[in-house]
Amino acid sequence: MTVKVGIPRALLFYEYYPLWKVFFEELGAKVIVSQKTNKEIVNKGIKSTINEACIPVKIYHGHVLDIKDKVDYLFIPRLKSVCRGEYICPKFCGLPEMIKYSIKDLPQVIYPEIDFMKNKKKLKEIICEVGKYFTNDSTRILSAYDKAYSNYKSYKKNVNRGIPTSKGNLSHKKKVMVMAHSYNLYDTYMNMDIINKIQEKGIDVFTPEIVHKEYTDDYACKFKGNLYWTFAKKLIGTALYMIDKKNIHGIVYISTFGCGIDSVVAHMVENFIRKESSIPFMLVTLDEHSGEAGINTRVEAFVDMIKWRDINENNISSNG
Numbered sequence: 001m002t003v004k005v006g007i008p009r010a011l012l013f014y015e016y017y018p019l020w021k022v023f024f025e026e027l028g029a030k031v032i033v034s035q036k037t038n039k040e041i042v043n044k045g046i047k048s049t050i051n052e053a054c055i056p057v058k059i060y061h062g063h064v065l066d067i068k069d070k071v072d073y074l075f076i077p078r079l080k081s082v083c084r085g086e087y088i089c090p091k092f093c094g095l096p097e098m099i100k101y102s103i104k105d106l107p108q109v110i111y112p113e114i115d116f117m118k119n120k121k122k123l124k125e126i127i128c129e130v131g132k133y134f135t136n137d138s139t140r141i142l143s144a145y146d147k148a149y150s151n152y153k154s155y156k157k158n159v160n161r162g163i164p165t166s167k168g169n170l171s172h173k174k175k176v177m178v179m180a181h182s183y184n185l186y187d188t189y190m191n192m193d194i195i196n197k198i199q200e201k202g203i204d205v206f207t208p209e210i211v212h213k214e215y216t217d218d219y220a221c222k223f224k225g226n227l228y229w230t231f232a233k234k235l236i237g238t239a240l241y242m243i244d245k246k247n248i249h250g251i252v253y254i255s256t257f258g259c260g261i262d263s264v265v266a267h268m269v270e271n272f273i274r275k276e277s278s279i280p281f282m283l284v285t286l287d288e289h290s291g292e293a294g295i296n297t298r299v300e301a302f303v304d305m306i307k308w309r310d311i312n313e314n315n316i317s318s319n320g
């Protein structure tokens with residue numbers, strides 16, 4: 001019988017799913033992903049998580065509940081560091097324990113520790129440790145990983161669809177950058193489909209993935225102080241790059257209530273924009289009580305403001 005591995009469609013699913021999926025499938029497992037986020041998943045997640053947790057972590061709990069009874073294993077890696085010299089939010093490090101202590105009757109949880117700060121050299125060992133749940137053949141495990149990694153690299157390359165330029169190589173429409181952690185950006189239930197809402201108003205939307213890591217790292221270095229939080233570095237580097245290139249007509253930052261990193265980064269991004277440019281900026285902070293009507297009104301007002309700049313004077317501040 002084929003072994004089933006469950007992957008919750010939340011948090012870093014939006015970064016690493018193409019890698020994990022191919023790896024497990026190459027080892028003969030069937031990968032089961034939870035449904036797209038919906039009201040039931042959110043409500044169940046909220047009920048099973050401590051109040052202090054941020055909404056993306058609560059939603060993750062809901063996704064675990066959605067698949068836990070359909071699989072033989074749950075894959076919940078303990079992610080501490082995914083880039084050399086940098087860390088990610090501590091919630092990712094404690095995620096396996098949060099889940100184990102909040103949700104009963106779980107299948108076996110596979111929770112390898114990924115810490116590139118300490119043990120990138122040990123990556124092979126970790127891969128073999130995970131692969132041994134499915135086969136004892138180390139060569140097969142490593143070859144599955146090679147295939148998965150190459151699939152992941154081409155996925156990342158394809159996401160990089162090209163930076164908008166002032167020469168207008170993409171379209172003559174106005175261009176807006178929507179920034180957020182990937183799980184806030186691509187979970188359309190969570191963000192009330194904000195990207196689509198902006199596009200429907202005739203605006204091209206770009207996300208931080210269009211800016212290559214080489215550039216975001218480079219621009220983030222211009223910031224004084226050591227940025228050792230991987231996702232903060234990406235967002236700050238992207239904002240500084242966009243301000244410098246002057247080829248975007250608006251920036252929207254989606255943050256979540258209760259996120260320590262966003263509470264600092266969103267305001268830093270806003271300060272850079274307001275100080276260094278006149279690009280219109282909108283901060284959207286989401287939580288479980290956010291209403292769609294409020295988002296619609298704010299999107300409409302923001303897009304109108306961008307369009308009015310064509311008709312009226314353009315020499316106005318990023319506040320409008």
Ligand code: SF4
Nearest residue numbers: 054089091259260261
């Ligand atoms: S970075 Fe923020 S939103 Fe993401 S898991 Fe950590 S606290 Fe939650």
